[in-house]
Amino acid sequence: MKVVLGREVEGRYRYWDDIQLVHRALPEVDFEEVDPSITLLGHRLRAPIVITGMTGGFPDAAKINENLARAAAEVGVAMGVGSERAAVLKGQYPKSYSCVARHAVPLKFANIGAPQIIPQKARDRVVGADEVRAAMELIGADFLAIHLNFLQEMVQPEGDRRAKGCLERIGELAQRFPVLVKETGAGISSSVAEGLRERGVRAFDVSGTGGTSFAAVEYYRAVDQGAQREARVGKTFWDWGIPSPVSVLELVPLGLPVIASGGVRSGLDVARALALGASAAGTAGGVLRAASTGYEETRTELATLVHELKVAMFLTGSRTVEDLRKAPYVITGETRPWLHR
Numbered sequence: 001m002k003v004v005l006g007r008e009v010e011g012r013y014r015y016w017d018d019i020q021l022v023h024r025a026l027p028e029v030d031f032e033e034v035d036p037s038i039t040l041l042g043h044r045l046r047a048p049i050v051i052t053g054m055t056g057g058f059p060d061a062a063k064i065n066e067n068l069a070r071a072a073a074e075v076g077v078a079m080g081v082g083s084e085r086a087a088v089l090k091g092q093y094p095k096s097y098s099c100v101a102r103h104a105v106p107l108k109f110a111n112i113g114a115p116q117i118i119p120q121k122a123r124d125r126v127v128g129a130d131e132v133r134a135a136m137e138l139i140g141a142d143f144l145a146i147h148l149n150f151l152q153e154m155v156q157p158e159g160d161r162r163a164k165g166c167l168e169r170i171g172e173l174a175q176r177f178p179v180l181v182k183e184t185g186a187g188i189s190s191s192v193a194e195g196l197r198e199r200g201v202r203a204f205d206v207s208g209t210g211g212t213s214f215a216a217v218e219y220y221r222a223v224d225q226g227a228q229r230e231a232r233v234g235k236t237f238w239d240w241g242i243p244s245p246v247s248v249l250e251l252v253p254l255g256l257p258v259i260a261s262g263g264v265r266s267g268l269d270v271a272r273a274l275a276l277g278a279s280a281a282g283t284a285g286g287v288l289r290a291a292s293t294g295y296e297e298t299r300t301e302l303a304t305l306v307h308e309l310k311v312a313m314f315l316t317g318s319r320t321v322e323d324l325r326k327a328p329y330v331i332t333g334e335t336r337p338w339l340h341r
């Protein structure tokens with residue numbers, strides 16, 4: 001948290017700027033008619049925005065989650081919390097999550113990491129169905145987000161290195177709970193998503209490259225710990241992954257709801273994501289500073305994202321999000337060659 005707020009951890013290239021929406025000089029719609037509301041995973045949102053999972057498990061996180069939940073309820077957008085492992089396995093600061101349950105957030109995501117659903121060391125406890133149920137109840141969640149963060153694990157000196165069996169375990173959990181799978185800044189390819197869809201996963205959050213880089217976050221932590229090899233890996237893999245817009249374009253044809261995240265920093269980025277076919281757009285790094293400052297700042301930031309989205313909708317002649325999905329766009333820059341891979 002401190003690293004993300006205090007250091008430079010963004011990816012070096014802004015892939016969303018490569019998605020250019022075509023201006024419509026005669027919009028033939030009134031701005032006040034523009035309606036960004038959607039239904040996502042069966043829940044009505046006033047705007048197609050998700051605050052993706054960030055925090056919980058320590059005392060200061062309660063204030064951040066409280067600010068986010070209160071503002072998300074007020075503005076009418078979805079939110080997730082950070083990994084709940086510490087709360088469900090060790091009982092650490094459950095209040096830093098449960099504060100979310102008190103607010104009428106229209107769609108809430110519980111959060112568990114894929115490395116924690118398989119044994120890492122011989123005597124480790126894993127997160128099983130009982131812990132998942134507890135994680136969901138703690139915040140009154142509608143969905144479980146299982147995050148994939150193997151890039152981060154490889155830069156952490158104490159990182160979890162086992163990944164075999166995760167796919168089957170995700171499949172088992174997806175038979176019992178409504179599961180969304182998300183990345184954490186390195187994107188999801190169509191082949192990985194297909195395997196997950198076959199096993200019952202119901203939605204994806206791409207969290208691609210171009211926003212918060214967890215190789216960068218862990219690089220600073222490795223430097224502080226004197227872990228030279230991991231620091232080097234963090235630097236080398238700083239920009240590793242699939243660009244967020246590319247991941248969206250790969251996953252939309254699979255037919256499940258896709259949340260576009262990773263580097264979404266404005267309402268224009270949200271509009272770009274929807275034009276590519278995403279069901280909604282998500283941001284973490286884009287609201288963290290406001291959330292760590294106060295409720296008013298968080299509400300203002302979310303309301304500004306919605307306003308910018310509406311401006312983009314107006315200037316493309318889109319009255320609804322469905323109209324925006326048909327808006328013409330051009331793909332330029334470093335994103336373009338990815339389309340031919």
Ligand SMILES: Cc1cc2nc3c(=O)[nH]c(=O)nc-3n(C[C@H](O)[C@H](O)[C@H](O)COP(=O)(O)O)c2cc1C
Nearest residue numbers: 052054082083147184207211212262263283284285
């Ligand atoms: C401070 C911070 C903590 C995060 N913790 C989690 C987490 O516990 N679980 C998770 O699924 N994603 C976590 N993420 C990843 C975000 O949900 C998101 O996928 C990623 O940051 C990319 O989005 P962004 O570029 O908008 O930040 C975290 C992000 C930040 C900035």
